[in-house]
Amino acid sequence: MRTAKEYIVFPLDLPTVEQASRYIRQLSDHVGMFKVGLELFVRGGNRILQTIRNESDAKIFLDLKIHDIPETVRRAMEQIAGWKVDFTTVHCGESPHMLTAAVEGSRGRVSVLGVTVLTSVSAEDIGNAGFESRYAQNLVDLVVLRAQTAHAAGCAGVVCSGREVKMIKERFGPDFAAMVPGIRPAWSLGEKDDQKRVVTPAAAIENGADYLVIGRPIRDAEEPEIAAEMVASEIDGAL
Numbered sequence: 001m002r003t004a005k006e007y008i009v010f011p012l013d014l015p016t017v018e019q020a021s022r023y024i025r026q027l028s029d030h031v032g033m034f035k036v037g038l039e040l041f042v043r044g045g046n047r048i049l050q051t052i053r054n055e056s057d058a059k060i061f062l063d064l065k066i067h068d069i070p071e072t073v074r075r076a077m078e079q080i081a082g083w084k085v086d087f088t089t090v091h092c093g094e095s096p097h098m099l100t101a102a103v104e105g106s107r108g109r110v111s112v113l114g115v116t117v118l119t120s121v122s123a124e125d126i127g128n129a130g131f132e133s134r135y136a137q138n139l140v141d142l143v144v145l146r147a148q149t150a151h152a153a154g155c156a157g158v159v160c161s162g163r164e165v166k167m168i169k170e171r172f173g174p175d176f177a178a179m180v181p182g183i184r185p186a187w188s189l190g191e192k193d194d195q196k197r198v199v200t201p202a203a204a205i206e207n208g209a210d211y212l213v214i215g216r217p218i219r220d221a222e223e224p225e226i227a228a229e230m231v232a233s234e235i236d237g238a239l
């Protein structure tokens with residue numbers, strides 16, 4: 001059985017490798033995975049991956065959310081596959097070829113997750129972006145359609161919100177991983193930000209999430225370790 005901390009993914013959304021390093025040391029015993037996103041990767045390149053390995057036993061999620069023509073995606077994935085990271089992301093996008101190319105490029109050395117619909121996107125945004133009205137009325141359908149494409153392409157799982165994870169688990173089974181951002185513990189819900197389809201850690205676990213990406217509620221807490229422990233005990237309760 002996995003421990004509560006193994007479910008917690010902390011995004012290193014920080015401007016410098018030095019600041020990220022401080023959080024890595026502080027949170028190593030409290031989270032199961034560190035996520036490197038665009039901000040830090042653009043700033044520090046793959047040096048940050050070595051820093052994580054040197055300072056922690058946690059898994060590594062290189063979240064670059066790639067979206068490009070299949071050949072470019074395949075070649076980028078071949079580079080990522082050489083870096084010994086555990087997870088990486090590609091947008092599900094408009095065509096299955098990008099996902100197939102991502103999986104081919106990964107060569108089984110890194111688990112590829114398809115990004116379905118960002119948790120910062122609302123049904124209204126989808127309507128305004130020109131999608132069929134049935135998707136704007138029921139965003140879950142679009143998430144499931146994109147998850148279906150990712151599943152068929154051989155992705156290890158998807159990134160989706162805690163509101164859709166139950167449906168995805170029912171459709172694609174327990175081994176198709178669900179990485180869930182947009183997690184907001186009840187004690188952090190007062191602060192408004194860009195996330196729209198949010199759920200609490202307990203609700204995400206109850207719905208079947210495998211990993212909970214939780215950033216600002218931990219990063220901006222006065223004592224990040226304590227915040228991570230509060231999340232872990234909520235997860236424990238739900239497990």
Ligand code: C5P
Nearest residue numbers: 011013037118119181195213214215216
């Ligand atoms: O918990 P918080 O909102 O601070 O987490 C932000 C992190 O979640 C960012 O690193 C962002 O890239 C990630 N995220 C994601 N997929 C989404 C939404 C956010 O990976 N759909």
